Amino acid sequence: DTPLTYTLQMDNSDGEFVSPQEIAIASGNNISLTHADLNAKAFALKLAPEVASKIKVRLQATLTYRAVPIFSTLILKYPMPAELYLQGDAVPSNWGTPVTDIQKMTQIDDHRFGIIIALTGGKNFAVITAASTWSDPAYVTLDANTIPQSTGNFEPRGSATNWGGAPIKSPAVSGVYQVILDFTTGTYSITPAELMTSPAELYIIG
Numbered sequence: 001d002t003p004l005t006y007t008l009q010m011d012n013s014d015g016e017f018v019s020p021q022e023i024a025i026a027s028g029n030n031i032s033l034t035h036a037d038l039n040a041k042a043f044a045l046k047l048a049p050e051v052a053s054k055i056k057v058r059l060q061a062t063l064t065y066r067a068v069p070i071f072s073t074l075i076l077k078y079p080m081p082a083e084l085y086l087q088g089d090a091v092p093s094n095w096g097t098p099v100t101d102i103q104k105m106t107q108i109d110d111h112r113f114g115i116i117i118a119l120t121g122g123k124n125f126a127v128i129t130a131a132s133t134w135s136d137p138a139y140v141t142l143d144a145n146t147i148p149q150s151t152g153n154f155e156p157r158g159s160a161t162n163w164g165g166a167p168i169k170s171p172a173v174s175g176v177y178q179v180i181l182d183f184t185t186g187t188y189s190i191t192p193a194e195l196m197t198s199p200a201e202l203y204i205i206g
Contacts, residue, residue: 002063002064002145003064003205004061004062004063005024005058005061005062005063005066006024006025006029006060007022007023007024007025007060007062007065008022008023008024008025008031008057008058008059008060009021009022009057009058009059009060009071010022010023010041010045010057011045011056012045012047012053012054012055012056012057013044013053013055013056013182015056015195016029016109017058017079021041021044021045021047022060022068023037026162028151035069039108040167040190041055042055050128054185056184058072058074059071059072059098059164060072060173066123067106068084069191074184075112075184076139076183076184076186077183077185077186078155078156078183078186079183080107080110080111080113080183081129081162081200082129083104083105083130083131083132084104084105084113084127084128084129084139085099085103085105085128085129085130086099086103086105086108086115086117086125086126086179087099087106087125087126087127087134088123088124088125088126088167088170089123089124090119090120090123090124090125090170091103091118091119091120091125091153092191093122097132097133097134098132099128099131099132100131101131102117102173103117104131104184105117105127105181106178111182111183111184112153112181112182112183112201113180113181114178114179114180114181115175115178115179116176116177116178116179116193117177117179118174118175118176118177119169119174119175119176119177119179119190120174121171121172121173121174121175122148122169122170122171122172123144123169123170124166124167124168124170125167125168126138126139126140126167126168126183127139127140127154127168134202135158135161136158137156137157137160137161138156138157138158139154139155139156139157139181140154140155140157140165140166140167140168141153141154141155141165141166141167141168141188142155142164142165142166143155143166144166148168148169148170148190149171149190150170150171150189150190150191151187151189151190152187152188153186153187153188153189154168154181154186154188157184163191168188168190170190170198171190171192175192175193176192176193177190177191177193178190178191178192178193179191
């Protein structure tokens with residue numbers, strides 16, 4: 001019989017809801033937001049004006065005084081695999097197996113895998129789930145892969161989907177890049193490592 005309180009939480013696409021923007025749902029199960037409401041939250045999340053950005057949203061339910069919080073489940077476009085590796089002629093394995101651990105991606109959170117790796121410019125790579133062999137499915141792009149893109153769509157392709165698709169094209173210039181796959185949106189991103197945000201300060205403790 002304890003009353004429930006519902007709160008809508010927003011964060012940027014890379015955030016982990018550490019300090020989310022919140023909108024309390026006063027009564028019922030409905031909420032109405034104006035453009036001004038969304039703009040205010042976007043500014044508070046430090047999203048750039050006049051630039052298309054993504055946010056993620058979840059619902060928090062708590063008992064009185066915000067006790068025992070539970071959260072809505074993240075909806076994945078594709079199921080999260082246990083492991084992921086880059087494979088292709090843009091990476092050292094050059095389509096050969098077994099794939100070494102330097103090509104193994106790290107699970108960042110409950111919906112993303114990432115890796116920082118040297119990519120050979122103008123080549124190709126796919127993403128596989130086994131180091132020892134080509135996996136079924138493998139993750140490739142359905143976009144035209146003749147021109148390198150910093151972001152695009154990927155899909156699991158295998159025997160159940162008649163394979164198809166194309167490898168992802170690496171950037172034109174060889175270098176060290178961060179590659180991220182997001183399983184909520186089915187998109188990948190390739191960012192030069194030197195453009196990644198660095199912390200203002202670092203401390204060693206212990």
